[in-house]
Amino acid sequence: MVTESQIKIPQDVHSLIEILNVHGFEAYTVGGCVRDSLLGRVPEDWDIATNAKPEAVKGLFDKTVDTGIRHGTVTVLFKDASYEITTYRIDGEYTDSRHPQWVLYTDSLESDLSRRDFTINAMAYHPSLGLVDPFHGRLALDKQMIAAVGNPGSRFQEDALRMLRAVRFSAQLGFDIETKTFQAIRNNSEGIRQISCERVRDELTKLLLSPNPMKWTLLRDAGILHHIMPEFDACYETPQNHPYHVHDVAFHTLYAVSQVEKDRILCWAMLLHDIGKPTVRTTDRHQIDHFYNHQAHSVMLARNILKRLRFDAKSMEKICRLIKHHDLRIKPELRSVKKAVIYAGDDIFLDLLKIMEADMKAQNPRFLHERLDSLMQIRKLYAQIKHEGHCLSIKDLALNGDDLLRLGVKPGKAVGKMLDELLKAVLENPELNNSAALSALVHKQNWSKA
Numbered sequence: 001m002v003t004e005s006q007i008k009i010p011q012d013v014h015s016l017i018e019i020l021n022v023h024g025f026e027a028y029t030v031g032g033c034v035r036d037s038l039l040g041r042v043p044e045d046w047d048i049a050t051n052a053k054p055e056a057v058k059g060l061f062d063k064t065v066d067t068g069i070r071h072g073t074v075t076v077l078f079k080d081a082s083y084e085i086t087t088y089r090i091d092g093e094y095t096d097s098r099h100p101q102w103v104l105y106t107d108s109l110e111s112d113l114s115r116r117d118f119t120i121n122a123m124a125y126h127p128s129l130g131l132v133d134p135f136h137g138r139l140a141l142d143k144q145m146i147a148a149v150g151n152p153g154s155r156f157q158e159d160a161l162r163m164l165r166a167v168r169f170s171a172q173l174g175f176d177i178e179t180k181t182f183q184a185i186r187n188n189s190e191g192i193r194q195i196s197c198e199r200v201r202d203e204l205t206k207l208l209l210s211p212n213p214m215k216w217t218l219l220r221d222a223g224i225l226h227h228i229m230p231e232f233d234a235c236y237e238t239p240q241n242h243p244y245h246v247h248d249v250a251f252h253t254l255y256a257v258s259q260v261e262k263d264r265i266l267c268w269a270m271l272l273h274d275i276g277k278p279t280v281r282t283t284d285r286h287q288i289d290h291f292y293n294h295q296a297h298s299v300m301l302a303r304n305i306l307k308r309l310r311f312d313a314k315s316m317e318k319i320c321r322l323i324k325h326h327d328l329r330i331k332p333e334l335r336s337v338k339k340a341v342i343y344a345g346d347d348i349f350l351d352l353l354k355i356m357e358a359d360m361k362a363q364n365p366r367f368l369h370e371r372l373d374s375l376m377q378i379r380k381l382y383a384q385i386k387h388e389g390h391c392l393s394i395k396d397l398a399l400n401g402d403d404l405l406r407l408g409v410k411p412g413k414a415v416g417k418m419l420d421e422l423l424k425a426v427l428e429n430p431e432l433n434n435s436a437a438l439s440a441l442v443h444k445q446n447w448s449k450a
């Protein structure tokens with residue numbers, strides 16, 4: 001842990017504070033940047049809190065934007081960067097577990113800190129006045145604890161998103177959630193239903209991308225998961241008695257998330273890759289579990305979940321395609337690799353291999369070495385295919401749809417079908433990928449259909 005005197009405020013933030021100070025206003029860095037500095041991390045952004053009212057802040061700087069003016073925040077553009085300067089405020093009554101009905105400006109920094117969610121986020125720092133820490137956030141950092149400021153139950157009733165934030169910070173920082181705070185989450189978990197799907201999605205994404213995605217299980221322990229993703233709750237109840245597996249579906253999945261690259265699409269695909277397993281599980285007479293066709297069920301459930309969480313269409317398509325093919329059997333042979341690339345799509349093939357690798361690492365370690373070896377060979381073969389410029393998709397064919405029409409193929413579905421057939425032929429024999437050979441094939445096929 002860094003000592004207070006080691007906090008390094010960037011020169012521009014220093015200048016902003018100084019400008020406010022020389023005009024008679026208080027100004028402190030506050031919230032996440034103080035927490036991260038004390039942890040020895042480089043803060044993503046530096047927020048400033050001040051007793052100057054928004055109009056006064058706007059009067060002091062040339063370029064400002066009224067981004068959050070309703071809540072007292074003015075964005076100041078200063079030497080090519082932007083900073084949020086927020087007037088000390090207390091939040092009014094919350095009627096919907098989301099938005100305060102009103103905000104009231106205050107002259108007291110301590111009042112401003114008291115409205116903040118967790119003690120580790122409720123500290124302020126000034127380069128010459130030092131740390132302001134009325135809720136003992138510093139101690140909580142030492143103890144690696146996330147504790148609500150004030151009465152935890154009331155704080156979660158005011159704003160239910162804080163419950164998800166608690167779990168997300170616990171995963172990002174590797175901290176525990178203090179007992180009373182956690183108990184209050186359990187008691188108020190249903191409130192999460194009032195939070196917009198987009199905000200839930202963004203918190204869950206941060207959790208998945210964190211260094212400790214297995215903290216996801218806190219969502220279940222706190223009773224939140226049941227309200228936001230009941231489909232995943234079922235994974236905790238689904239054992240996998242099978243030679244390839246050593247964990248239940250939930251543990252296997254979360255461990256796989258922890259093994260995959262920290263990328264939004266990959267982490268979501270990993271989280272949902274086996275979510276169809278609880279619905280299709282059967283147990284044979286030797287007590288071995290089977291999950292026939294679970295990929296298709298996973299895709300179906302994943303699509304519902306991603307839609308519910310308002311994912312954009314492009315991300316959804318990619319995530320679902322990775323899930324659909326996560327169990328694709330690929331042999332470390334040129335032809336098998338090419339077939340897999342064409343089947344799954346060249347655009348996701350390397351990502352698919354990353355998913356497969358993380359999936360393997362979360363299965364029975366007995367087979368891991370051999371399977372990783374095979375994956376490495378597949379990667380090499382893929383590199384060779386790319387290097388040699390093999391035809392891997394319809395757009396790589398020497399003929400396109402217009403050419404086929406000119407060659408007499410009927411407009412409509414027949415064009416797509418013919419392109420598929422040409423691709424198959426080229427896969428078997430790459431030398432056919434020139435316009436003369438493909439035209440001859442088209443004539444032959446057309447003639448045989450006539």
Ligand code: ATP
Nearest residue numbers: 030031032033044115116117118121122159161162
């Ligand atoms: P990060 O930006 O890394 O996610 P952060 O702590 O900076 O973490 P922000 O969402 O940027 O989080 O919020 C800035 C600060 O505003 C927080 O540190 C906290 O003091 C306060 N804050 C944010 N959201 C809430 C909330 N829902 N309830 C109370 N205080 C909040």
Ligand code: MG
Nearest residue numbers: 032033044045
């Ligand atoms: Mg922040």
